[in-house]
Amino acid sequence: MAKEMITQKNKSFLKKLAKDIKKNYVVYLMALPVIAFYIIFHYVPMYGVIIAFKQYSPALGVLKSPWVGFKHFKDFFGSVYIWRLLRNTVNITLNELIWGFPAPVILALLINELRNQRYKKVVQTISYIPHFISLVVICGIIRQFCGSGGIINDIIEFFGGTRQDLLAKPEWFVPVYVASGIWQGVGFGTIIYLAALSGISQELYDAAYIDGAGRWKQTLHITIPGIMPTIIILLILRMGSMLSVGYEKILLLYNRVTYETADVISTFVYRKGLMDANYSYSTAVGLFNSVVNFALLILANKLSKKFSDTSLW
Amino acid sequence: MYVKFKRMLPAILIVSIFAGLFTGCTRSGKEKETGTNTEDEKITITYFVQFSSNVIQSLEENEVYKELEKRTNIHVDFLHPSGDTNQAFQLLIASNDLPDVIELVADRYPGGPDKAIADGVYYRLNEMIDKYAPNYKKVRESSPEIQRQTITDDGNIWAFASIQTDYEEPWTGLQIRKDWLDELGLPIPTTIDELYIALTAFKNQKGAEVPMTWWDSWQDKFGFLIGAWDIGPEFFKVDEKVKYGPIEPAYKDYLITMNKWYKEGLIDPEFFSRNGDGRATLIANNEVGVFNSTSDKAVAAVSRAMPYVTLVKGDTRRYGLKNFFNKGNEAAITTKCKYPEEVVKWFDYHYSDEGFMLFNYGIEGVSYTMQDGKPVFTDLMLNNPDGYSPSDMSWVYKVHVGPYLRDWRAFPGIDDAYLERSHVWGSTMDPIYNMPPITLKAEEGTEFSTIMSEVKTYVDEMTTKFIIGEVPLENYPQFVENIKKMGIDRAIDLQQQALDRYNNR
């Protein structure tokens, strides 16, 4: 009985679809290249995911390589360091979220408040330059600043503290990592918010001014709600990259003493990969990351549907 | 009519965009065929090897290979990957797009060269070498060690290697400020105790901020200091028995000494976090007495190599920097190649007398001249008018490293100072404890790396903490026990099996 009901539902959906295609064929034609793109370049190669469950050998190819089931996952989760790696990864990503996500929004709002148009443009352009400087150079500069002879220690000493190499202290690693990430990325991150800000109708501000609202009130009641859909969507997407802490920057900044707080999933997998190029292992860990990330995204999407008008679907 | 067309317009647009997806843009260049045999026995082979140079774009422009083509009638189409070489190699295999020859990364075939031969991807070369490569055969058989280093556990000769029949002296080690020593009236240290005295004097009397700097982590394996205790930082062997340094009792003595030196400010307080640039600044500012290398001319002029120090004066080092006769850069011939015998003969030339001169020194009259029966590099190489460095020139007029009979002294940048340093570094060295180039079996490799990636993380972290005093040395037994819990005995066992197989080659 239930089965018939489901097939009935499908049938009626397909009927609806056929009717709609006839009526609005233009939309479907427009969608076709996009759908084709995703199928060809994303779904066709997706069979590669099974490498995570195999012992991949290039000569045998993906399909003929032997199955090993959950072996790689067992290796990964069986490691003595698994909790530390997970903890560090989550710690870094949460801090990046809490401090790093609002930063471009705040900066965008501040830049937006500058009155002199020229100054505003110049500040905007300068703010996004660090995004383009290569990571190796940025980390070189961070080392200089954080070293015991560096600028940050000058400030610490000025306030009565003792000089020490910040990169040698596990408790300093995450702050340095997150702060330098903001330094490098906040300018580029404002671009999208500035674009959203430009879309808020000037009429709303004029009306508010007539009503006697000052700048702060205007910001609170017009500006922020105006860019809220952008913020929410970007936040949902950000939740979908929670476990993705890349190894490049950490490799450049960490050392053996800071493993405690700096060693994350990707750096551990990287070091293992140097010993033994086990493609399947890194694929398995990557799959684990993806599953968690996707779950978080779905959760974030559900929450945003409940509490706001904006959501991915 | 017009209205109808207007309505059709969007459809036409969409279809053309759709079509654009599949036809793509300009296709430039066809892929060359491999192994074509065009007029008169001239063969073309595809050759995959990493290459990058400030001067030329490809080894096709290299004078040696140009000359080689004239002498042997084989044309080489070089394939240089741009980006990660190993990844490019893996992709080649995965897409079954093999070149005729693979150099340098051929040993990274998943499962190893033995598997590559078993899978029918590489040729087994033993028989062909017997028949067609007398020079290479002679070089291999000149010493049992060379033989072992150029054959696999299963007895397969799978590649032509870069071989040095002369033992190469250590090319790195520690250096010390001779001018400071002279000032203080101290000799160049040869033992740990003498080094301690020198460092203390540097600190107290010369006011050096950092008496000794550390080195890059990949150089740990040379055991600059730790080898004095006759152990290695990782695996080493004593009388063909494999041991693991950190769980040996002598490791504790090493830690105690380093901890003492650290407390007294003789070692760089930031030794574990300072990188090459930071060290370079300290050295160039005359704050350092003992270091690994410097590019500062003024400091280099007054520094000398310090022999690898030992515990007992006059002793020799049993663990240190060991150079192997097989320098790597192995070139395998894949089964894609249609003319393996010709290619074997071609490689054999690399090990002949003329090939020796060609690859090591280049073209007579251009890159070298003979003086008193010895080859001497010309100014083109040593003081290039365009300002290029000797190593840049080494990739244009000769081949710096590759599958040929190599003379390690044939580097144009080498001067007497360099040879002197190498000699000093080699003066206390007889590295019989260093592990030879063993190979683990494929399945064992995965198990091994799972154990060792944990062990190594632990050892690296704890060793540093012991030295800086963050963890008291009384915890050493616990440290050893933890390593054992991680499975080090199994890892030692695997290494032992591999060593036994190696010795039986």
Added chain:
Amino acid sequence: MKRSLSERAFDIFNVLLMLILSFMFLYPFLYVVFASFSNPELLVKHKGLLLLPEGFTLQGYTFVFRNPNIYSGYLNTIYYVVVGTLYNMVMTCLGAYVLSRKDWLLKTPMMVMITFTMFFSGGLIPSFILVKNLGMMNTRAALIIPGAISTYNMIIMRTSFMQIPSGLEESAKLDGANDLQILWHVVLPVSKAVLAVITLFYAVGHWNSWFNASIYLRKRELFPLQLILREILIENNTSAMLDNASAQTLQDLATNKAWYKELVQYSTIVVSTVPILFIYPFVQKYFVKGVMIGSIKG
């Protein structure tokens, strides 16, 4: 407009804050520029902030520009940026538009399927084999077609399209326009800001990309600039970050004869970033307030 005291104080604070931040943002770039003109032997001795070149030399730039592939690299990158971004924008606009139609039947399933691809992929090898089988190896198409749409960018564009008041489209529909015409005549003109941003994102992406080129291209004449520069960078990197440094570069250090290698690194970075910095000012003019809807009455 009269401004209260607190507002004026805020303005001054804001200006000062931006000044300080600007210096902080500018410093890394200045550092690289100064270093690229500095004598490496003097530079290595320098401590503290770098506020001027140490010594002066153009050798770094001479070496970079001596590389014959620099010019073809620039030309190729311009090609990839222009053609690639154009292709990206067409595909992304189409996708963002159809996904923003509120009552489209396939909207939700398509959204889910597309978002799914942001997380799960087959990895490098199947994609490589696919590109090869499509006959795109060693062609410029390999750098343009497989990367046609960035899902992230498309979602942003879609969000923006969804905020356009429905009144505009409804009146267009009443005039008998089909969806393609609505997209072209109604949606795009009022979306200049987001179009400018996404164009910038794609253009920057193409400018910075080297990885796909490194695996799909064999002919040097097709290489983009970043790949060429990466080779220069690796060839001259004396402070290796990886665990397997080249013994050759160490020998160079030991024999003291390749002093320019550090220098070349900085010049390389300047050469690769300066051009892209000039794009932003052009894009900026689309961010002027109120570019969007004038006013729709009724």
